[in-house]
Amino acid sequence: MTDMTDPQAPFLPPARLGVMGGGQLGRMFVHAAQAMGFKVAVLEAAPDSPGGQAADSLIAAGYDDAQALAELGQSCVAVTTEFENVPADSLQQLAAHAFVAPAAACVAIAQDRIAEKRFLADCA
Numbered sequence: 344m345t346d347m348t349d350p351q352a353p354f355l356p357p358a359r360l361g362v363m364g365g366g367q368l369g370r371m372f373v374h375a376a377q378a379m380g381f382k383v384a385v386l387e388a389a390p391d392s393p394g395g396q397a398a399d400s401l402i403a404a405g406y407d408d409a410q411a412l413a414e415l416g417q418s419c420v421a422v423t424t425e426f427e428n429v430p431a432d433s434l435q436q437l438a439a440h441a442f443v444a445p446a447a448a449c450v451a452i453a454q455d456r457i458a459e460k461r462f463l464a465d466c467a
Contacts, residue, residue: 354420354442356380361415361441362394363387363406363433364425369394372425386415394425406433416440427453 354360360376362369365387373383373394385398388405395401400418404411406429413436415422421442424434431454434447445453452458 354381357382358420359384359399359418361386361419361422361437362398362425363415363422363429365389365392365394365398365401366425367393369425370397372423373397384415384419386411406430409436412436413440424450 357380359382361384362372363386365385369385369387370393373385374397376383377397377399382399383397384400384402385392385394386402386404386406387395388403389395390401390403392401395403402411402415412433416437417440419441421444422434422437423444427450429450431447431451434443434445434450437443438447452462
C-alpha cells in the first residue's frame with residue numbers, strides 16, 4: 344500500500360498504520376495515531392485485546408500467520424511492533440508490503456544475546 348520506491352516519502356493521515364500486538368502499549372499507539380488522523384490496524388491473536396478494541400480494524404491471528412501478515416502489510420503504509428519479541432521472520436514478510444520499523448534484522452539481533460554482543464563489539 345505504500346510507495347516502496349521512495350523510502351523518504353512521508354506517511355500522512357488518513358493513511359493506515361499497523362501494529363503487531365494489542366496490549367496496553369498497542370492501545371496507546373492506536374490512540375496517539377488516531378489523534379493525529381491516522382487509521383490503525385492491529386494484528387493480535389486475542390480478539391478482546393485492549394489495542395484491538397481501540398483499533399479501526401483488528402486482524403485476530405497469530406504473529407506468524409502468513410495470510411494475516413499479508414493482510415496487515417497490504418492494508419498499511421507502515422507497521423511497527425508493540426514489543427520486541429515478535430518473530431523477526433514475520434517482520435521480514437511484512438517488509439515486502441509496507442515500511443517496517445524496527446527492521447527484521449535489528450529485531451533478530453536483539454533477540455539473540457550472542458549476536459547482539461558480536462554486533463556491539465563490531466561497532467566499537
